[in-house]
Amino acid sequence: MRKLLITASVLALGLAIMPASAETIRWARNSDALTLDPHSQNQGTTHTFSHHIYETLVDRDVEGNLIPRLATEWSVKEDDPTVWVFKVREGVKFHDGAELTAEDVVFSLDRARSDKSNLKQLHSAVASVTAVDDFTVEVKMTGPSPLYPNNLTNTFIMDKGWTETNNAVEVQQAGSTDDNYAVRNTNGTGPYILVSRDPDVRSVLKINENHWAESKPAITEIIYLPIADNATRIAALLSGEVDLVQDVPVQDVERLAGTAGIRVETGPENRIIYFGYRLGEEPLKSSNVTDKNPLADSKVREAMHLAIDRNAIKQVVMRGQAVPTGVATPPFVNGWTPELDAYPEKADAAKAKELLAEAGYPDGFTITLDTPNNRYVNDEAISQAIVGMLGQIGIKVTLASRPVAQHSPLIQNAETDFYLLGWGVPTFDSAYIFNDLVHTKEGQYGAYNPSGYSNPELDKKIQSLATEIDVEKRNATIAEIWKTVQEDRVLLPIHNQVLAYAMKDKFTLAVHPENQPRIYEVTIND
Amino acid sequence: MLAFILRRLAQSIIVMAVVALIAFMLFRYVGDPVASLLGQDSRLEDFEELRERLGLNDPFYVQFGRFIGNALQGEFGISYRLQQPVSELIISRLPATIELAFASATIALVFGLTLGVFTALKPRSFASGVIMTLSLVGVSLPTFLIGIGLIYVFAVELQWLPSFGRGEVVDIGGWRTGLLTETGLRSLILPAITLSLFQLTLIMRLVRAEMLEVLRQDYIRFARARGLSKRAINFGHALKNTMVPVITITGLQLGSVIAFSIVTETVFQWPGVGSLFINSVQVVDVPVMAAYLMFIAFVFVVINLIVDILYFAVDPRLRVGAGRR
Numbered sequence: 113m114r115k116l117l118i119t120a121s122v123l124a125l126g127l128a129i130m131p132a133s134a135e136t137i138r139w140a141r142n143s144d145a146l147t148l149d150p151h152s153q154n155q156g157t158t159h160t161f162s163h164h165i166y167e168t169l170v171d172r173d174v175e176g177n178l179i180p181r182l183a184t185e186w187s188v189k190e191d192d193p194t195v196w197v198f199k200v201r202e203g204v205k206f207h208d209g210a211e212l213t214a215e216d217v218v219f220s221l222d223r224a225r226s227d228k229s230n231l232k233q234l235h236s237a238v239a240s241v242t243a244v245d246d247f248t249v250e251v252k253m254t255g256p257s258p259l260y261p262n263n264l265t266n267t268f269i270m271d272k273g274w275t276e277t278n279n280a281v282e283v284q285q286a287g288s289t290d291d292n293y294a295v296r297n298t299n300g301t302g303p304y305i306l307v308s309r310d311p312d313v314r315s316v317l318k319i320n321e322n323h324w325a326e327s328k329p330a331i332t333e334i335i336y337l338p339i340a341d342n343a344t345r346i347a348a349l350l351s352g353e354v355d356l357v358q359d360v361p362v363q364d365v366e367r368l369a370g371t372a373g374i375r376v377e378t379g380p381e382n383r384i385i386y387f388g389y390r391l392g393e394e395p396l397k398s399s400n401v402t403d404k405n406p407l408a409d410s411k412v413r414e415a416m417h418l419a420i421d422r423n424a425i426k427q428v429v430m431r432g433q434a435v436p437t438g439v440a441t442p443p444f445v446n447g448w449t450p451e452l453d454a455y456p457e458k459a460d461a462a463k464a465k466e467l468l469a470e471a472g473y474p475d476g477f478t479i480t481l482d483t484p485n486n487r488y489v490n491d492e493a494i495s496q497a498i499v500g501m502l503g504q505i506g507i508k509v510t511l512a513s514r515p516v517a518q519h520s521p522l523i524q525n526a527e528t529d530f531y532l533l534g535w536g537v538p539t540f541d542s543a544y545i546f547n548d549l550v551h552t553k554e555g556q557y558g559a560y561n562p563s564g565y566s567n568p569e570l571d572k573k574i575q576s577l578a579t580e581i582d583v584e585k586r587n588a589t590i591a592e593i594w595k596t597v598q599e600d601r602v603l604l605p606i607h608n609q610v611l612a613y614a615m616k617d618k619f620t621l622a623v624h625p626e627n628q629p630r631i632y633e634v635t636i637n638d
Numbered sequence: 639m640l641a642f643i644l645r646r647l648a649q650s651i652i653v654m655a656v657v658a659l660i661a662f663m664l665f666r667y668v669g670d671p672v673a674s675l676l677g678q679d680s681r682l683e684d685f686e687e688l689r690e691r692l693g694l695n696d697p698f699y700v701q702f703g704r705f706i707g708n709a710l711q712g713e714f715g716i717s718y719r720l721q722q723p724v725s726e727l728i729i730s731r732l733p734a735t736i737e738l739a740f741a742s743a744t745i746a747l748v749f750g751l752t753l754g755v756f757t758a759l760k761p762r763s764f765a766s767g768v769i770m771t772l773s774l775v776g777v778s779l780p781t782f783l784i785g786i787g788l789i790y791v792f793a794v795e796l797q798w799l800p801s802f803g804r805g806e807v808v809d810i811g812g813w814r815t816g817l818l819t820e821t822g823l824r825s826l827i828l829p830a831i832t833l834s835l836f837q838l839t840l841i842m843r844l845v846r847a848e849m850l851e852v853l854r855q856d857y858i859r860f861a862r863a864r865g866l867s868k869r870a871i872n873f874g875h876a877l878k879n880t881m882v883p884v885i886t887i888t889g890l891q892l893g894s895v896i897a898f899s900i901v902t903e904t905v906f907q908w909p910g911v912g913s914l915f916i917n918s919v920q921v922v923d924v925p926v927m928a929a930y931l932m933f934i935a936f937v938f939v940v941i942n943l944i945v946d947i948l949y950f951a952v953d954p955r956l957r958v959g960a961g962r963r
Contacts, residue, residue: 143917147721154676230676233684284721285691295721311720312917313803313909339802339907340917343786347801351793486920517669517922524673524685559682 136333137619137631140345141358144312144338149294150268151220151229151283156536159266160628164317164334165207166268166300169198169217170261174622174633176382176444176540178261182212182269182301186261193256193581194239200247204324206271207298207305214243219272221251228283234263236556237578256579258586262539274299303329303632312338329632349374349614356619358629360612362433362489368614378433378612379623383536385488386440387481387498387604388549389413389529392564396529398480398510406477407529413601415467419505420498421459422606429493434607439598440535440545442608444625447542447590452598455605464505476506481530487516488534489609495532526553526562533560534609538626542590543577550574550597565602646946650939657935658709661928662702671718671922692718705928714932715925719918724929728911733813734804735903735910739895741826742834747888750838754845759872761850769842776839785832785905792828800825802907829906833899837891844887848880855879882953889945890938897934 145161146153163171169183182201189195204212218241225235237260239252253260275281275294284292298306303325304317317334337354339345342361348354350371360368360376369376390396391407399406406412422436438455441448468476483495492513499509509530514522522528537544551557551574552566573589580586597603611623620635672688689695693704708715714724753773757766793801805821807814816822852858853876861871900912907913911930918926 146719149721152721285688291716291723292721310909311722312914337803337907340913341904341907344789344802344905344907347786347789347794351797351801353793353801515669515920517671517673517920520673521670524682 134332135330135636136335137331137356137634138335138337138354139356139358139631140337140339140348140354142338142340142342142345144315144336147284147295148298148306148309149280149284149292150270150300151224151226151231152285152292152295154230154234154266156627161315161336162266162268162300163302163628163630164304164632165298165302165306166270167302168266168268169200169264172265172540172624172626172628174379174624176625178265182217188256188258188581189250194253196251196253196257196260197244198249198251200249201324202247204301205322206274206301207320208271208274210271210273210299212269212271212301213246214249215246216272217241217249217269218243219275220269221249221267223270223275223281223283224267226283228285230283231267234267256581258579258581258583259539259541259543262541265538269301270294271299304334329634330636331631331634334631346614349616352616356613356615356621356634358613358627360614362431362612364614365433365612366431373617374614375617375620376612376614377621377623378610380435380442380444380625381536381609381611381623381627382442382444382538382540382625383488383534383609384437384440384442385434385491385494385532385534385606385609387606388523388531388533388561388563389416389604390526390562390564391602392566394564396479398478398529400478401473406471406473407479409471410601411467411471412473413604415464415471415505416502416507417601417604418456418460418464418467419501419507420604420606421501422455423457424459424501425494425497426607429490429497430607430610433489433610433612435610436607437605439594440549440603440605441542441594442537442625445537445540445542445545447587447594449591449594452594459501459504461504468505468507473506476508478508478510479530480510480512481532482512482514482519482522482528483532484516484519485513487519488532491532491534494606498532523560523562526564528562531562535560536626542594543574546574546577546593546597550593550602563602565600567596567600570596643943643947646943650943653939654932654935655706658706658928658932659702661931662698662705665922665924665927666698668919668924668927669922671924673922675718675921709929709932714929717918717923717926719921719923719926724925727914727926728929728933729812730814731909731911731914733815734908735896735899735912737815737817738826738829738833738899738902738908738910739892741830742832743837743888743892743895745830745834746837746841746891749834750841751845751884753838754842755849755872755877757842758846758849758853773839773842776835777843779835781832781836781901782905784835785829785902788828788832789905799828801828804909829902829908832905833895833902837888837895840891841884841888845880845884848883849876852876852879882949885948886945889941889948893934893938893941896937 143157145158146155147158150162150166167182169181171179171181173179182204183198184201185199187197189197200214200217206212221241223229224231225238237253237257239254241249241251244250278293280292280294284295303320303323305320307316307318309315315336319329319332339348345357346364349357365376368374389407393405393408395402395405426432426434426436436455437453439452468474481495481499483492485492495511499511502509523531523533535545535549547557548560550561551571553561570593573593577586577589611627613621613623613629615621618637620637621629672685675688676684693701717724717727720727753769757769760766789801792799803825804816805825806819807816807822808818816826858871858876861875899910900916903910903912904916914926915930
């Protein structure tokens with residue numbers, strides 16, 4: 113019996129090492145991709161998984177630069193500033209052997225901007241998409257849209273024929289009762305092919321030998337394992353059952369870095385953590401000052417800014433895993449400058465108290481702070497620290513902590529006086545921040561601006577960013593807007609979140625600013 | 639007997655309807671499912687449109703009525719999160735939970751009974767003292783800590799057993815079992831022990847207390863006086879008479895093992911209905927939560943019914959009572 117087993121395992125080994133160097137990585141993170149339909153969810157975990165099977169026209173490298181993928185070049189049409197021209201890569205094959213043509217790109221962009229797609233907001237400025245020839249696509253916008261390619265980094269290209277054959281042209285929506293083929297089956301152009309999938313348990317991908325890229329990935333097989341519990345996920349890495357853990361809790365970073373055989377990579381995420389507050393004239397709902405709004409006075413907001421010790425939050429709450437900042441934009445984003453980023457090294461409680469007294473609140477006031485407790489790294493602990501820091505200058509803060517499913521509606525419905533929120537910037541441009549966080553809440557704008565801040569002059573500038581094609585002029589406007597936002601203290605930024613990946617030390621994988629690591633970029637150290 | 643079962647069934651339906659009602663009232667406080675379905679790029683009108691489409695704007699009683707109407711037809715809707723039919727999801731996750739529950743119930747029953755009888759028959763021995771002290775640990779430590787502790791010792795330090803998952807599974811007619819593969823069995827050990835520990839100590843203490851009580855009864859003394867063998871007295875008379883409460887508790891505990899395996903399943907990333915439920919709560923996946931709670935209510939109702947029927951088998955007095963009626 114034993115002999116038989118040995119023979120069998122030798123055979124199996126022989127089969128397994130047939131490709132010159134077969135290398136499997138077991139990749140654990142806290143949750144599974146929600147769906148395999150690439151246009152159904154606009155959510156990071158799902159996109160990260162899809163990036164291995166499907167591909168986008170353009171992509172983002174670990175420095176945050178836009179790089180070609182299925183599009184080899186892209187430019188604004190010479191005689192029409194409202195048209196973007198994309199050259200589609202030639203010689204690309206889908207997993208089922210079909211060739212990628214402009215027709216597939218047109219089909220995919222149309223599917224992604226269709227009514228039922230969750231990506232449609234990224235394509236809201238698109239008027240029409242047409243194939244000029246087999247490998248050229250023109251996207252006609254409703255107006256000049258200098259940043260449109262930035263929106264394409266998570267819009268995946270599907271095969272038209274395959275999707276139509278399998279009746280999956282319509283994107284499945286939440287709450288619909290029909291089952292969609294594309295939710296559980298894939299046919300992409302990406303470097304890996306789906307072998308099996310058991311949602312929430314395990315997905316296996318194998319290398320796509322016919323992929324167009326010249327350099328082949330070092331990893332030939334990916335086993336993707338969602339492990340929800342933090343302690344179990346780290347234990348699985350320590351016991352050698354997984355090779356890569358993507359979501360490492362901050363309290364484990366130091367310990368893992370000191371463990372033999374394990375490498376920890378850290379790097380800033382493209383996500384800012386900030387506090388917002390209601391600063392209109394209307395009195396606060398949760399304050400003992402009922403006749404007016406203390407926060408409407410910019411001196412009070414300045415006092416809060418001065419009372420916060422960002423370095424202490426970094427050291428104590430985040431165990432060093434944060435990049436404190438004085439501006440509500442990550443450094444990756446167009447418009448960020450070191451001057452904006454500057455923040456008080458230490459809290460200045462005396463000065464802050466003085467400002468409060470000048471504003472007419474020598475004894476401070478009370479307010480309720482709404483915080484999520486399961487969305488961002490240590491979100492609740494950050495808020496607890498703020499309660500203490502503001503308490504020192506007499507602002508008595510009551511903490512209301514909720515899961516994100518209950519926290520988000522407070523912000524969308526403007527039912528909060530003071531709140532913590534994180535903001536990722538997928539377009540890597542300040543306009544994305546201004547549109548939702550600074551612009552007056554109306555129509556398409558200000559969806560996450562419950563503050564009541566409304567500056568018509570500023571709003572006009574923000575709107576102009578969408579269509580301004582002169583880059584220098586546009587950047588000057590961005591700088592002006594940031595200046596006003598900082599002077600008015602519209603937002604109270606704390607820090608940029610830092611990501612940590614832990615892996616067996618034979619692998620190397622850099623942190624991706626959008627937390628979308630690509631396993632095909634993993635290198636193996638001998 | 640038949641009348642009794644029918645009466646019980648009628649009561650069960652009421653119980654399930656009440657569970658559904660309470661569950662639905664609670665869902666309104668869990669959060670807004672739309673918030674987790676749509677990303678930060680979505681606009682207010684998208685939220686409104688989705689809410690409308692999911693029927694979340696309807697009054698509570700309309701939503702509840704719709705749920706009951708569909709449930710009666712066996713239709714529990716599509717999961718918001720995984721976009722698959724809920725009944726399919728629960729059925730596919732059920733084997734994992736049931737295997738875990740039965741494995742841990744078996745451990746609890748076998749060891750609980752053995753140790754309980756032992757400590758009752760030899761109450762003053764040193765071994766009994768040790769067992770009783772250790773059992774206190776089993777009752778008082780939270781499941782979560784036991785699980786993490788076992789993972790640390792047996793997976794991380796000794797590397798004998800896997801720390802998460804279910805290992806390889808074999809599909810037998812739609813029932814995916816982990817009992818037939820080596821990795822499957824090895825994966826089962828730690829979660830099953832974790833889940834059984836509380837029940838084990840509970841059963842043990844119950845058996846011991848009941849047994850000590852029974853051993854003091856007159857009929858045991860008379861049996862001794864008649865010169866019956868120790869074995870016949872202890873197992874034929876004493877143990878049998880302690881079984882009624884033990885069956886009740888074990889039965890109900892089996893229900894709660896299935897229902898509250900949530901913590902164990904989360905710690906060990908066990909792909910059962912418990913971890914499905916937790917994942918669904920986090921994103922307010924109402925269809926899954928509703929179906930799961932209904933399912934758990936159903937499990938309890940069925941187990942209660944079986945326990946009642948078992949009484950008849952074990953306790954002749956109940957049979958006589960039913961006969962007279």
